[in-house]
Amino acid sequence: MKIPVGVLGATGIVGQQYVQRLINHPFFELSFLAASPESVGKTYAQAVEGRWHGHDACPKAIGALLVHGVDDIAIALRECRLVFSAVSADVAKIYEERYAEAGLAVMSNASYHRGTPDVPVLIPEVNADHLQMIRIQQKNRGWQRGFIVVKPNCSLQSYMIPLFPLHRQFHMKRLIVNTLQAVSGAGFPGVSSLTISDNVVPFIAGEEEKSEDEPLKILGVIQGEGIEHAKSPMIAAHCHRVPVIDGHLASVSVEFEKKPTREEILQIWSTFSCPYALPSSPDQLIVYRQESDRPQPRLDRMAGRGMAITVGRLRCCPVFDFRFTALSHNTIRGAAGGGILNAELLVSENFL
Amino acid sequence: MKIPVGVLGATGIVGQQYVQRLINHPFFELSFLAASPESVGKTYAQAVEGRWHGHDACPKAIGALLVHGVDDIAIALRECRLVFSAVSADVAKIYEERYAEAGLAVMSNASYHRGTPDVPVLIPEVNADHLQMIRIQQKNRGWQRGFIVVKPNCSLQSYMIPLFPLHRQFHMKRLIVNTLQAVSGAGFPGVSSLTISDNVVPFIAGEEEKSEDEPLKILGVIQGEGIEHAKSPMIAAHCHRVPVIDGHLASVSVEFEKKPTREEILQIWSTFSCPYALPSSPDQLIVYRQESDRPQPRLDRMAGRGMAITVGRLRCCPVFDFRFTALSHNTIRGAAGGGILNAELLVSENFL
């Protein structure tokens, strides 16, 4: 028996990614779709007409589903056990707690609850131990079955996953990261072609703050009723928008308490993997490319069907200890794929 | 009386920029053009047919000039007093010293002599005092009238010019810089459209080494027969190629011995200017943009007719002291415009 799930914000770019990736999923069955008022009452096929981003047509069975409003919580409760929330932060603010209160599990892509102390920001390969917060959260809120977990900002998956196993062993002190982020990260229509053609924009609203703050929560420890941010490393992020469709790239300089060797790092990366056997987890989590000019977004974003992290150019840093470049697919690993991976972890650990 | 000058490598992208910028120059008269064997014997118009990059047609008088070989040094000597060298490093290696030995001033864009201790790497606004090396160089080599000066790599103008007046006062200790560089920096045909469309390449051969080494020579001091590199700051550069036609952008995190205030920095930038009155020097050397999302290559590269540096996003750095983003036009300030500025300085200081 598959677990029935829903998608909030199902017509947006991330919502559509959820829909596509839930087709024939071994654990989940898509049974509830919600979107903004202009789509309510239409079939999903009608609602996404002219803005469907999939290469293949939307399957008939999904296209025939009726689109509900985000406020149709009673229907959601009847139709599914978990909702993937791909709505904007202000909609998340209003509704995500209501869904959880009503008894639904909420796996959210929105930024709103990432700062909430009793909501875990999950990357299964990094901080699955934060799942314990779910029981504390339910106790804090008086919720029986429902709860909220969130995934982090798309910009940081590319560097947090390779840095985590190094941090565990050598403790990062300082980290300066520059991201070159794809336009799909801004949704659709998102970035105007007039803005980004033959151009780079060295600013993405809120992105540097998230890139500097969220890693510390992910590396934090459960303390009483919430997660306490880690004290280190110090992080500085410069975030740029570049004319690339998909794939966020990050160039990193990092300093450790105890400096590893290059060989130790490569050894750790080659064997680091998800500690749980989850369907969306790639065979090789960190793909290290030996070529001097990789990773590149167009060539590497689909590694591990969009769920792997591609890393390259590991070399000494004249200022810190090491530097390297990392890449992840922002609308797969960084959005819907990462959200589904979290939900698979919830199944695996019996939270659903 | 204008000073007759020549261009070596006149048909390439930088050579063409020289040609365009020397038309109606107040100090110089273009009278000698040299290029690779397949262009020799053609008129300049014939030699650049089908690969002229100027928006306006090449002026008739220039187009009618005959293209010589780079080895036609005797002709160069008869026709001009200074040559701008826009040839590749391996051609520079063979010929630049021969031109100087023959009695010509050589202002080179090639990387070959940037590491030569008695050849100054000049930015007029930063290290005009290194002009003294010319006399020492002539003495070292036994040259009478000829000499070689070079300009630095195009990647570093954007950040070295704003950092220099800060360094003078507050002494940089550590610097991590990420560059996002335009395709024109690789010449023509240079970067294939198949390489860079919908993509970023996190590597440019030799570029990081130049970006880390040349600033220390520029900040160095004359010691005996050569320039001794400065000991500090420590510099780490990550260089990326991005799908932008013109304009190199750099995002910088910097730490000082003595931390300035944000106001001090802005004040220094607003008044920093070229200490010499040179025709190519822009009215406002450093253009600071208040908007949160500037500088941007397409919007800002032509500031000061391509000779100004546009800076923005000055803010505290959680790891070092400050961070900011800077931009310069790589084929103007970073190539031909910068070379001509150096030549203007040579005139102004009576070296021609």
Added chain:
Amino acid sequence: MKIPVGVLGATGIVGQQYVQRLINHPFFELSFLAASPESVGKTYAQAVEGRWHGHDACPKAIGALLVHGVDDIAIALRECRLVFSAVSADVAKIYEERYAEAGLAVMSNASYHRGTPDVPVLIPEVNADHLQMIRIQQKNRGWQRGFIVVKPNCSLQSYMIPLFPLHRQFHMKRLIVNTLQAVSGAGFPGVSSLTISDNVVPFIAGEEEKSEDEPLKILGVIQGEGIEHAKSPMIAAHCHRVPVIDGHLASVSVEFEKKPTREEILQIWSTFSCPYALPSSPDQLIVYRQESDRPQPRLDRMAGRGMAITVGRLRCCPVFDFRFTALSHNTIRGAAGGGILNAELLVSENFL
């Protein structure tokens, strides 16, 4: 004494082009700006903050002007004699006649009145004789001083201007044109980067209809109270959106009643010019490029400061008589520059 003018829709991409091109105009003084409700009451500088498309900053004097509402017709009447209308078709529908009725000359970029029989669709080089419609229009409507003239769609300038002098002499029978249109034609934000990156869209809503209908009105004759469309040529247009910032390109196959020679065509193009001495008129109206691969949008769009038409590849057509490719700058000649040229014609012919 300059003639005071205003711009309706002053904050959009075409409105901004008007503002920039009216600075220091020899005939006109910008004295009234109107835009949509969210800009009303702000200074122009405030209203365009973060979306100013000019390379140079907006001049202080213009930036300090207060933005009015499009319905502030009484203020417009007090402040100016002519308004350039760069509003959308639905706003044009409501307001343009009210401005004319109030006594203002309206030069409109909107499509709404292009089909109105007593409103001339003007290209000064082609159908200045349609200016006579202004008196008929005023009589039809009972307007004293006010009137409406419009400019045609941006897609057709590139081919109608070179075809007109041929048509006059050899009579076009059939015309098949394919346009490759720049994203700026859709305004800002207009075309999403996700839509057009690594892509072409073979459809632009309403564009083919305009490209097939408007030329016939431009070539039409005044008949009683309106302009009667020309009966020929038959025109088929395929319109494509391509990832180009500025510059609409058109490839044309054309059949004439009487087939000219290639030499006759080139001769006609080389001498065809605006019959009036207007400030915005380029020295060479049709720039014919001999190279096999021109015109190209990025290289040729600024010919004649954006007001010339660049043509190339004139050759025999195996199906019709001749074929060629033509290019014009869509936001200059095709929008604000073309509108100002029309207004200059109105001055020259004493309609203002």
Added chain:
Amino acid sequence: MKIPVGVLGATGIVGQQYVQRLINHPFFELSFLAASPESVGKTYAQAVEGRWHGHDACPKAIGALLVHGVDDIAIALRECRLVFSAVSADVAKIYEERYAEAGLAVMSNASYHRGTPDVPVLIPEVNADHLQMIRIQQKNRGWQRGFIVVKPNCSLQSYMIPLFPLHRQFHMKRLIVNTLQAVSGAGFPGVSSLTISDNVVPFIAGEEEKSEDEPLKILGVIQGEGIEHAKSPMIAAHCHRVPVIDGHLASVSVEFEKKPTREEILQIWSTFSCPYALPSSPDQLIVYRQESDRPQPRLDRMAGRGMAITVGRLRCCPVFDFRFTALSHNTIRGAAGGGILNAELLVSENFL
């Protein structure tokens, strides 16, 4: 038992496509690779290092194959039965006949033999009857087992396949086609990013001639010792290079002897299919999109794993009878995929 095959020009962009598509092919086993002198003696993995265009790494078994010279015909003869030729026209001119003479079947992508009267230009769905030319060709040349077949230029697959079944029934009289072609059509490095960024080039050397001539040979009839070109339709082609990575788009206006209805055309397209059951043949040969803005290269090029033709916008043409837009993947259907389809046809019809 699979048939052993080779690839000439195996390191180029089309050669690599052949290599990728021959992995696990049901009919063929890749056993011979030839390339230009600088690759000879290297393993294939070494030869394509730094310019491998596949998303997945080249399989180990293929990467370990030694690269031979194009002149190693004796080795080719020992190792395989058919060679796919992806070399340039001038190399094809020298070697393809030698391979055939030696006893090998040659399926060529090069343009050189497309004009040779006894060499068929094959599209299996259109003119499989031209296979008969193979026996005539062998007789003409005195060849026993070897022969040459070629595939047509990549530009014309998109419109010839949808037009063929209409032509069969309604006879085309006149055809004007405008192509918007991807940069991968020029190979690697091919089109410089400086040429095509923010630009369109309305010219591709030789492409219009091929687009106008080859369809008439494909529609021709066997007459004596060669294929006689069809007399009609008259064809005019305008070919443009656009900033798209993969996918050639064509907008077509067509006139028939007998005008079909729109419904007849759609009906014919929905059922038109390859008359042979070939592994590379897509389930739906012509995919008709109802949306007003399709086909689009990025969204539709992979239809039918790159082997289908996507068509849209069928509508009346004011000058001819109908017009529509069609798209095919130029390096799959238009190159290696199309070549393999031809080879599959040779197997199916017992020529191998």
